[in-house]
Amino acid sequence: MRIRTTSTQRTYRYVRLAIVGATVFLAVGVGIELVGRGVLPSVSAAYYTPAGPVFVGALSAIALALLALSGRSVEQGLLDVAAVLALVIAFVPTSVSCGVDVRCIPPEVRATVANNAGAVASVVLLGVVVAIVLARVQGTLSRGVVTTAAVITAIVLGGGVWARVAPEAFLARAHEAAAVAFFVLIAVVAGLAAWRPRPARVRRSRLRVAYATVAAAIAATLVLLIVGVLAGAEQRGIPVVLVGESVALALFAVFWIVQTVELWDEVDPSIAATRE
Numbered sequence: 001m002r003i004r005t006t007s008t009q010r011t012y013r014y015v016r017l018a019i020v021g022a023t024v025f026l027a028v029g030v031g032i033e034l035v036g037r038g039v040l041p042s043v044s045a046a047y048y049t050p051a052g053p054v055f056v057g058a059l060s061a062i063a064l065a066l067l068a069l070s071g072r073s074v075e076q077g078l079l080d081v082a083a084v085l086a087l088v089i090a091f092v093p094t095s096v097s098c099g100v101d102v103r104c105i106p107p108e109v110r111a112t113v114a115n116n117a118g119a120v121a122s123v124v125l126l127g128v129v130v131a132i133v134l135a136r137v138q139g140t141l142s143r144g145v146v147t148t149a150a151v152i153t154a155i156v157l158g159g160g161v162w163a164r165v166a167p168e169a170f171l172a173r174a175h176e177a178a179a180v181a182f183f184v185l186i187a188v189v190a191g192l193a194a195w196r197p198r199p200a201r202v203r204r205s206r207l208r209v210a211y212a213t214v215a216a217a218i219a220a221t222l223v224l225l226i227v228g229v230l231a232g233a234e235q236r237g238i239p240v241v242l243v244g245e246s247v248a249l250a251l252f253a254v255f256w257i258v259q260t261v262e263l264w265d266e267v268d269p270s271i272a273a274t275r276e
Helices: 007-037 044-048 052-068 074-091 107-138 143-165 167-195 204-230 240-263
Strands: 096-099 102-104
Touching (some): 007 044, 007 240, 074 107, 074 143, 074 167, 143 167, 167 240, 204 240
């Protein structure tokens, strides 16, 4: 028997599946590099390897998919901000060792970083303006929309000021700051999803356990990663960043698989018109 679906429903299904697919795409690209060349300092270090185009492409796809998805109130705003952070992670690469206790982005890629970061910042700011105009025209402009737009604008302009005032510090830390913030936001979204009201027909307890577990696991992974870095685990040959990022990415994929299963049969997923 053929199950009838709406075009909106199919679109939301495909976008959610695209996020999972892009994460798998990234994992496979980095995995091939690990098998062929040995251990990398981190997943993000794939930027400097033949897996670099996969790294940038996968994160760009994830960012666009996050922006395309309509969600619920605060969750949607957080995912919009996470999408912008994903672009920062993709186009402002992680720093590498440039000497004893010194990290930097190699001179040969700085022109590329400046070009890409400038293009991303310009498009994101243009997108904020377009989003506000469309929300105004469609009658969906709300405090939540304005707040999300303001936060994204602050991130972009703040990053621009940081890059101008302290370029070396920006190049050395911007990627890591964006990555930590991205996973924190995903953990918060998972936590909110755990307590979101659901129809009686939905097995609420199982979903809440799944979402809460993902949120707690991401938080624990970030804490252990930071502790490991501060404790100098990398200097002792333990690839703590690689392991931490890999686990966080796996949990990110789990979150989207759970949400895709939960919302698979929604005829018309809720658009965040109820933001406050």
